[in-house]
Amino acid sequence: MQRRTGLRREGNNMVDMSVKIGKLKLKNPVMAGSGTFGTEYGELLDIKKMGAYVAKTITMRPRTGNPPPRVAETPSGMLNSIGLENKGAEYFLKETLTGIKKFDIPVIVSIAGDDAAEFAELAKRLDKVRGVDAIELNLSCPNIRYGARSHLIAQCDKATAKVVKKVRKATGKTLIAKLSPNVTDITRIAKSAEDAGADALTVANTYLGMAVDIDTKRPMLGNVTGGLSGPAIKPLSLRMVYQVYKAVKIPIIGSGGIMDWKDAVEFILCGASALQIGTATFVNPSASIEIASGIIAYLRKNKIGSVSKLTGTVKI
Numbered sequence: 001m002q003r004r005t006g007l008r009r010e011g012n013n014m015v016d017m018s019v020k021i022g023k024l025k026l027k028n029p030v031m032a033g034s035g036t037f038g039t040e041y042g043e044l045l046d047i048k049k050m051g052a053y054v055a056k057t058i059t060m061r062p063r064t065g066n067p068p069p070r071v072a073e074t075p076s077g078m079l080n081s082i083g084l085e086n087k088g089a090e091y092f093l094k095e096t097l098t099g100i101k102k103f104d105i106p107v108i109v110s111i112a113g114d115d116a117a118e119f120a121e122l123a124k125r126l127d128k129v130r131g132v133d134a135i136e137l138n139l140s141c142p143n144i145r146y147g148a149r150s151h152l153i154a155q156c157d158k159a160t161a162k163v164v165k166k167v168r169k170a171t172g173k174t175l176i177a178k179l180s181p182n183v184t185d186i187t188r189i190a191k192s193a194e195d196a197g198a199d200a201l202t203v204a205n206t207y208l209g210m211a212v213d214i215d216t217k218r219p220m221l222g223n224v225t226g227g228l229s230g231p232a233i234k235p236l237s238l239r240m241v242y243q244v245y246k247a248v249k250i251p252i253i254g255s256g257g258i259m260d261w262k263d264a265v266e267f268i269l270c271g272a273s274a275l276q277i278g279t280a281t282f283v284n285p286s287a288s289i290e291i292a293s294g295i296i297a298y299l300r301k302n303k304i305g306s307v308s309k310l311t312g313t314v315k316i
C-alpha cells in the first residue's frame with residue numbers, strides 16, 4: 001500500500017518529515033484541526049514547529065453560532081456544538097489572517113457556505129489572497145444543516161461533487177475536502193470529491209452525538225446534539241482512513257482522536273499522509289509538536305528515512 005507524497009532527499013541520520021499535499025509542501029505532517037487552535041497558543045508553544053496552521057472555519061458573512069452550552073465532556077471524548085460562530089470572511093482577511101501569517105508556516109483556510117455558490121464565492125475571494133496556501137472545505141460540520149433535505153453536504157456524493165466542482169473552478173489553490181464520518185459508506189463520498197477535483201481529503205470530522213443531564217433531564221448541549229471528538233472516536237476514524245486510502249489516489253489528512261504519537265503512527269500506517277490534532281490540544285497545548293517529535297523517534301528507531309514512506313504500509 002505504498003504511493004504518493006514523494007519528497008526531499010533523506011540525509012544520513014536525518015529523518016525526512018516533509019510531505020506534499022496538492023501544491024502544498026509541509027515541513028512536517030502534523031497540524032492542529034480547524035476550530036481547535038488559535039493564535040493565542042503562540043504564547044504557550046512555538047507554532048513555527050507545526051506543519052501548517054489550519055484556521056477555524058469561516059463563512060462569507062458573520063455567524064452567531066449555536067445556543068450555549070456548546071461543549072460537554074463525555075467519557076473518552078467531548079461533544080461540541082459551536083455552530084461555526086465566526087466574524088465572516090472580511091474580518092478574517094483584515095484581522096485574523098495578519099496574526100496567523102506571523103508564524104510563517106503554510107496557512108490552510110477552512111470555509112463553509114449554505115450552498116455550492118456560496119462556497120465558490122468565498123473560495124474566489126481567497127484565491128488571490130497571499131498568505132492563504134490552501135482551502136479546506138468544511139462539508140461536514142455536524143451542527144449545520146444545508147438545504148431542504150436537511151443533510152450535511154458530505155453525506156451526499158452528488159452534493160459533495162457539486163460543491164467541490166464549483167470551488168475547483170473558482171480557485172487554483174490546493175483544495176482539501178473535509179469529509180463527514182456520519183455516513184454509511186465514506187468511500188463513495190471520498191471518490192466523488194476526488195473525481196470533482198479535490199487535491200486531498202481530511203478524514204474525518206466529528207461524530208453526531210448527545211448527552212443528557214439526568215438531574216435537569218435536559219440535553220447537555222444547547223443545540224441538543226453535537227459533534228463527538230477525542231479518544232472515543234479514534235478506532236472509527238482510523239478505520240475510515242484505511243477504507244478511503246484503498247479507494248482514492250489523493251493524499252489523506254487523518255483526523256479523529258489522535259492523542260499521541262502512537263495514534264499518529266497508526267493513522268499513517270493506515271494511509272494518512274498528514275494529521276490534524278484537535279481535542280488533544282485542549283489537554284496539552286503542545287500536543288501537535290510532541291506528536292511530530294514522537295513520529296521522528298519512531299522513524300529513527302525503525303530506520304525509516306522519511307515519513308512519506310510509512311504511509312499506507314500497514315501489513316494486512
Ligand SMILES: Cc1cc2nc3c(=O)[nH]c(=O)nc-3n(C[C@H](O)[C@H](O)[C@H](O)COP(=O)(O)O)c2cc1C
Nearest residue numbers: 033034035057080138205229230255256257278279
Ligand atoms: C471545539 C471544536 C471546534 C471545532 N470546530 C471546527 C471547525 O470550525 N471546522 C472544522 O472543520 N472542524 C472543526 N472541529 C473538528 C476538528 O477539527 C476535528 O476534525 C475533530 O475534532 C476530530 O479530531 P479530534 O478528535 O482530534 O478532536 C472542531 C472540533 C472541536 C472539538
